[in-house]
Amino acid sequence: MGPTESDELLVTLDAGVLTLVLDRPASRNALSLRMLDALAAALDDGLEREDVRVIVLTGAGSAFCAGGDVATFARGESIFGPMDEPGQRLKRQTESQRATVVRLWESPKPTIALLNGPVVGAGLGLALACDLRIAAASAVLRTGFVRVGLAGDFGCSWLLTQAVGAAKAKELLYLSETVPAESARELGLVNEVVADERLTERGMAIARRLAEGPGEALAAVKANVANALRNGLAECADDEVRAHVRLLGSRYHRDAVAAMARRRST
Incomplete structure (x- = not known):
């Protein structure tokens, strides 16, 4: 995995689980161009590799991601290009968002965000783009944009x-209040909250379970749910049937049914 790793993104692959760690702990993993480029490259590589079956995203140190780097804003700068060249910034940020947030959302492989601390702004977008979100009890979520006179990016509004x-989305964006982990679970922003010291253990247990599962079926589940966001019931049901018929011929299905039949006969 070396070619996709940088000094701001740690990349490991173990038993089919690709773990990507945002690694700027001194700035609470605030986004930088180097980090985003490395993340995009790691996602490209991971989605192409057959030995990658699940992708896990988390942050180093005590934060998941603080979003945009306030120190950069304070200098009147943008990580995407000079402030007096808005066309360049528009192009570069659009490309970066598509290569990270959109790529996570559209990935046919399951994606899991392990939220180990503050999840703010664009960092919230990265987390929400993942299929599952497991939060440490001390994690907090916040949109953060209006606090610095912005409206949002990295797909947060959608x-x-x-x-x-x-x-509720408007409330979270307008007021930009901090949402504790348990409240985020009640809202549906995270799937599960665990004790801080159990976050990695629990997250990796889920990741390994998915990595050992039927990848083709899991990809179809994700596609079916994505279809439900844009199509009506009849179209979704038709798509489900097509996937169902295709998966009936898969080796995993045949082996699983045979094993189930053996258990019932004993």
Whole structure:
């Protein structure tokens, strides 16, 4: 995995689980161009490799991701290009978002975010783009954008609306209040909350379970749910049937049914 790793992103692969660690702990893993480029390259590589079956995203130290680097904002700078060249910044950020947030959302392989601390701004977008989110009890979520006079990026408005509905998404974006982990679970922003010291253990247990599962079926599950966000019931049901018929011929299905039959006959 060396070619995709940088000094701001740690990359490991173990038993089919690709773990990507945002690694700027001194700045609470605030985004940098180097980090985003490395993340994009790691996702490209991981999605192409057959030995990668699940992708896990987390942060080094005591934070998941603080979003945009406030120190950069304070200098009147942008990580995507000079402030007096908005066209360049627009192009570069659009490409970066598609290569990271959109790539995570559209990945046919399961993706899991392990939220080990503050999840803010664009960092919230990265987390929400993952299929599952497991939060440490001390984790907190916040949109953060309006606090610095911005409206949001990295897909946050769309992802929040899908997760909690339009009214709640507007509230979270307008007020930018801090949401504790347990409240985030109640809202549907995270799937599970665990003790801080159990986060990695629990997250990797889920990742390994998925990595050992039927990859083709899991990809179809993700595609079916994505279809449900844009199509009506009839179209979704038709797509489900097509996937169902295809998967009936898979080796995993045949082996699983044979094993189940053997258990019932004993």
